[in-house]
Amino acid sequence: MIGKLKGVVDELNEDHAIIDVHGVGYLVHCSGRTLSALPRAGEAAALFIETHVREDAIRLFGFASAAERDWFRLLQGVQGIGTKTALAVLSTLTASELTQAIALGDKTTVARAPGVGPRVATRIITELKDKMPGFGAGSVSLADIGGAPAAAPVAGGAAADAMSALVNLGYGAPQANAAIAAALRSAGEDAKTETLIRLGLKELAK
Numbered sequence: 001m002i003g004k005l006k007g008v009v010d011e012l013n014e015d016h017a018i019i020d021v022h023g024v025g026y027l028v029h030c031s032g033r034t035l036s037a038l039p040r041a042g043e044a045a046a047l048f049i050e051t052h053v054r055e056d057a058i059r060l061f062g063f064a065s066a067a068e069r070d071w072f073r074l075l076q077g078v079q080g081i082g083t084k085t086a087l088a089v090l091s092t093l094t095a096s097e098l099t100q101a102i103a104l105g106d107k108t109t110v111a112r113a114p115g116v117g118p119r120v121a122t123r124i125i126t127e128l129k130d131k132m133p134g135f136g137a138g139s140v141s142l143a144d145i146g147g148a149p150a151a152a153p154v155a156g157g158a159a160a161d162a163m164s165a166l167v168n169l170g171y172g173a174p175q176a177n178a179a180i181a182a183a184l185r186s187a188g189e190d191a192k193t194e195t196l197i198r199l200g201l202k203e204l205a206k
Helices: 032-037 066-075 083-092 095-104 118-128 158-168 173-187 193-204
Strands: 004-012 016-021 024-030 044-053 058-063
Touching (some): 004 024, 024 044, 032 083, 058 066, 066 095, 083 095, 158 173, 158 193
Antiparallel strands (some): 004 016, 004 044
């Protein structure tokens, strides 16, 4: 199985790119976001790859980040979501935006993707809400915040609920605590849980 390709961009098309790796041109289907991030033809590029093997074909799907590839895999686990719809979602939303939308139950944002109506958006949120690991453009490691002073533990109520939501998304308790503490400083002690989650995710994306 191919997990990553490093080569030179040979062609850029509407829904795929051809990556030349030592004289072999690999046709790789990509989201619009990934295609727009690729350099011009003749320049070096690297893509994370998801390989689909069928009886009559082998298809390669390329992504600018491992997080985008992981979301592609997760989205296809949702009933009725195939590769085309998964790529449409990832063409419309970044990994961080998709994480935030699902955490907040924001079906309007998810439904912005072509071919994803309110019913499908609701299904995506419902089926992936408890399956999201702590990856994505907004995920950070403890090493990333190792130099920052520890935040005081958040109090109960909305802040505790928001912290719990971030932990359920896969973030470590120290990360979630620091993010919600910063969100409280920004939004005030009376902020609602949804507001704190949104601001907390923004803090983790910095």
